[in-house]
Amino acid sequence: MRTALALLACLTLLLSPAPAPADGPQATYVLRVPAPVGEPAQRLLALGYDVVEQRDGADLFVIGDAHTADRLRADGFQSTVETTRPPSHQAPRSLDDATYYGGYRTVTAHLAHLDDVAAKHPELATVVDYGDSWRKTQGDGGHDLKAVCITRKAPGDCALSPTAPKPRLFVMGQLHAREITTGDLAWRFIDDLVGSELTAMLDTLEVWVVPIANPDGVDIVESGGDTPVLHRKNAQGTCSSGPRGVDLNRNAGSHWGEIGSSPNKCSEVYRGPRADSEVETQALESLWRKLYRDTRAPGDTAAATPDTTGAVISMHSYGNYVLFPWGWSTQKTGNDAALRKMAGDMAALSGFTAGQPGEVLYNAAGATDDWVYDDLGVPSFVWEIGASSGTCGGFLPPFSCQQDVHWPKVRPMLVSAMKAAAKPY
Template identity: 35%
Template sequence: MKVWSRFLIISLLALAGAIAMAPAAYAQDEDPGALAGIVVQVRFADQEDVNRLAAVYDIWQVDHGTRTATVFVTPAQFHQLESAGYAPVVDSERTQKWVQLADLAVSGSRTAGGVPGYACYRTVEETYTTLHQLADQHPELARVVDIGDSWIKVQGGIEESAGYDILALEVSNFASGCVKPTFFLMAAIHAREMTTAEVATRFAEQLVAGYGQDPDITWLLDHTIIRIVPHANPDGRKMAEGGLYWRKNRNDTDADACQNPTSPYQGSYGVDLNRNSSFKWGVSGSISRDDTCSQVYIGPKPMSEPETEALEHYMRSFFADQRGPNDLDPVPADAGGVMISLHSYSPVILFPWGWSATASPNDSQLRTLGRKFGYFTGYRVCQSGEFGCLYQTSGTTDDWAYGELGVASYTFELGTDFFQSCNDFETTILTGTLDALTFAAKVARQPYQLPAGPEIVTATVSITATAQPTQVVAGTPMTLTVRADDSRRGPDSFGAEPVEAIQAVRYTHNAPSWLGDTPAAMGPADGAFDTAGELAVAVVDTTGWAPGRHLLLVEAQDAAGDWGPPTGVFVDIALPGATAPPVLVTADDPVCHPFFLPVVSHDGSG
């Protein structure tokens, strides 16, 4: 390890010299040999062509509309592309950014908080501090679980690092004894993808802060458990925080073979953890190469890396095996659980299969939920291995979760850069992604059914007269008004989702319909349910309601018979002349939904 570290430093110093002599921008006809690495745009002919490119080169983004791939290459690879008949064009803007980050890595610059140059992104240590703070300050809602160790920690540490625990934050109302469905969110399995861990951490913060304040978050944590791993590859992330475009973990078994003095980036050692899963590992036709220095090196065997092992064992501890052993075995329609892996970049929502262009046996249902995510993010949605989407991959985490366990699994490719600017992250990525993650949690109970139904997009309560308009005096009738919408889908890429008229709307009080509470029907505000977007109303009798904050859960059904997930609305009840106390009023003795929960150790041993 020390030999490789010295080599890396020497190579970066050499690169710094090249940077110092290089102009600030790079013309398309400039000699690419002047730099250790270049970002280029390459035109490809068809799907098979881009698959071949991805088998050899570090593909950053693929645009099938223009048949252009964004590729990082060494000077030798630039000329190799030319010799193969391609006409690579230097991407001056992205090359310059890579140069600047390499300069940062050489300088060793550090800041008081956040990733150097990107203060909006917490470091690994800062992220872990946040997780522990959430658990310490809200033990009833959050707990930190050590699910395993990074490669460096398993080796006993190295000179510059002791390695890391891989931590999960589990968020739920733990006072409830019910066994709950799970939404599992993981991020940063590819170290250089800066936005991902921060999105996951901010989602955790939003959940904990929203309990009792946001009606949807409140019912979600009462009836769902959300498990979040912000850093699936902490060793690699630490390298990226220094300005390197590091992708893989830090398994240095073959580091000596990767000592390429012309490109410390392209010659990076390690295993691509998103090619190392034990489902369809290294299958024929996949782009996952067995070259140890490749950015998509699959590892010496399935689940060879401790990070991969930790993730697979952790998911097996709470997800039931809901799918048969054959490729064409479908998952039952009433199966539960959602898994999302956050990546960047290329604004797209991906779902299995990645290892094959053939559709999975649950393609229609996976596509439906994906299009819901596309509504919130504005991203196109496609099966990652299908023609025209991206390119084929094997051994990926989402293929494993769906293929092995039948979990509705997705990859979100966020934004337009690995090191996304903080302004772009805050203004164009964060809010839509958080909304999509919240929806994922809302449908985790039945992700193969609920996304086909309508959403309740607004819900309000009103009364005719009150001293405090935000409160209802117990026994006073109130009007509940909601809007149901069956048309909220993402861009029509790879087919369109059917839109149905609203058929029914109903609500329950303090407990969801699936736990035995009898729903009350709501009527159409205009006299008929006959369009895809409808207002529904009901007069709610509050007689006998205890003082406090009550929760109404509203669901809608479309003409195809599909019920969507509930949306919550708070009602604060007060006694005459009094102010409603800010405490939640819960249902008496709710009947728990019979979800599978195996008893497995969470001490990192699997």
Template identity: 30%
Template sequence: MRSAVLLACLLALVAARPSERPNLHGAQVLRTVPHSPSQVHYLHGLLRQGHYDFWREPRALGQPVDIMAKAWQLPVLKATLDGLHLKYSVMISNVAQLVRETVPRHDGPRAMDWTSYHDYDEINDWLDELAATYPSLCSVEDVGTSYEGRTMKLLTIGTGDASNPGIFIDGGIHAREWIAPATVTYMVNELVTKSDTYADILAAVNFYVMPAINPDGYAYTFTDERLWRKTRSHQDGVICVGVDPNRNWGFHWGEGGTSDSPCSDIYCGPEPFSEVEMRVVRDQITRLGSAVSAYLTFHSYSQLWMYPWGYGYDLPDDWEDLDALAQDAVTALTAVHGTIYEIGSSANTIYVAAGGSDDWAKGVGGVKYSYTVELRDTGSYGFLLPPEQIIPTGEETFEALLVYARFFQNGGT
């Protein structure tokens, strides 16, 4: 009987699916905590099918799962959870209101600040401005073009030799995670505008920065769909748009924690590196080669500081080195505002997810110190973090970045 009810709910959900542009009026985020392997397994099935927007994916027994449902989906989702004997609570009762509060008003181009979120063109213009204003400290290169024709830029910061150890930083691989590009640009601004304070670091360490590496998806979140996650590529004969760019990298591609359904938010794509944007980032890391000593990719949310592997539960041979540096970084981060982060390998900390950028950076790119950072918060706001939290998030994360910089400045390997 229960199986029949769940099947009927899913059929109703598929039949009622709306057009791509959503109406968030009445949308909510529900949190549930699975307590049996069958419940975890079923939630993973829902995730792969792409019927719901999982804000926090199934991890393990006792770990919360956050699912956003639009108003027309809520009765089906609640019935599904009830049928699985999964208790749930309302984490965010009014998604539409939070969207309105976080999306900036656009009355023309805006100067860069960290009291509001900025779109892709504003970030690119600011990168060009930095290079023009501080030519002895930083330079910017056009390194590629997105699927929809947006210029992708690489900012290099440093006053020393090109052979100095380098930290490659990117953000915004998932389009809706606005706090990631905001935090990356905040840290860049600190390094550049306070270069006298960090002169010793900048003479010894180079920083290679791409604040938003999913340009089309990120732009789309400002114009059409605030909670869009994937790229914006189209495939012949496929209705659904885009690929999960953090399942698209060519290392253990298409294995655990991915979907082959183009309508799923964790769709890994038709082949490794099918997404031009990920090829651009890959090519920059490859071009820089041994100059890249660390790779830091910034996401949200959940407050996690993770290292490989994401494709499976095994640990790298040198995991203790990665863990020790992460522990030091998080200690510095927590000292600023008391924010608590969990540390560990990706698969063991959250879930298996193959084809991620940090796995590729370490497994193929040869970057020993490779990390994925899930920024604030733990679910109260999720992907809709209020803009007043940009600066506190930037302040604490910058202190963690300085730990990495000083480690390499002092000859860490």
């Protein structure tokens, strides 16, 4: 089966929340583009194409419309049509729905779930409001940005202080809104922490979970109901020829504005007008600074100290990778051996591939995992969850795939991260 066939079953009617053209909904295409690691791959990203975070040998994959192949040709890239998804005319979900697309939970349901877990397990769970989404700051709907701290509570636990007594594992989902697998896995992890043998590990560990890091973007995704909108970015800004918003995983202030990002507002990897410009980025960085000690001196080659504790994991999809800093370069960090070992241990449990982004995919600057390590010295990882082929591959696998395929692979990785958080280096 060819690498991107799963996208035939999971791609949506639109690539952005903008209204369809007057002649009706358009088909979605997945194009296979020869772009080896290095200059060709980086040039493809720099041109602003919607490049899927998946590689098949020398080829990358681009999501587009009927005109994308012509644009690629004009830019010097050959392409072949891998799959075509005809437009759908299914009705969007009702605003009262708690689920969409067969069982995936809405943003409202996720936030209610955090409150419900805290109410049922007050000895374990504390909900923390760490900011507001962009739309909420504008008085245009939006959401609170919420995390849940889960631990066997003792004095000092869940405090917004880097000197808290226990090491901390931080896990977040749906920073890229369309990666709906990750929000569901965060939901499952929360329930597992308060209702299984994992609870015993909370005597000596805090786990922080942000199930939806980009709620405005997820609002756009879920608005399609049974045909979710493939929206990646947040909701800030406008664009007449592509998706609105800023890529929150290109906006962080570690080597911001460099390789693998775009100044084009309509690009899927639009980095924003300046480093840390987005309220969602600012809120996450502020929260991390309150949760973790800074144990790394400035400079790209400085190492964090051996007494560093904790870890941060940002779950994405898809590709079956465990990625670690640096993402802006294939230059090694000062803690490369330890990061490589942690990534390898996690990847081995799931059959994933571990490596720096530039080793296995492409380089990209301004990512949150680079910021966490750069600013604080804390080990940080991106997990790209899900295969590119098969029934459960792609951005939008059937809901049953979460329980049957993805959770059995990701749970052991989460347990590995929990065990490593006390002394990662």
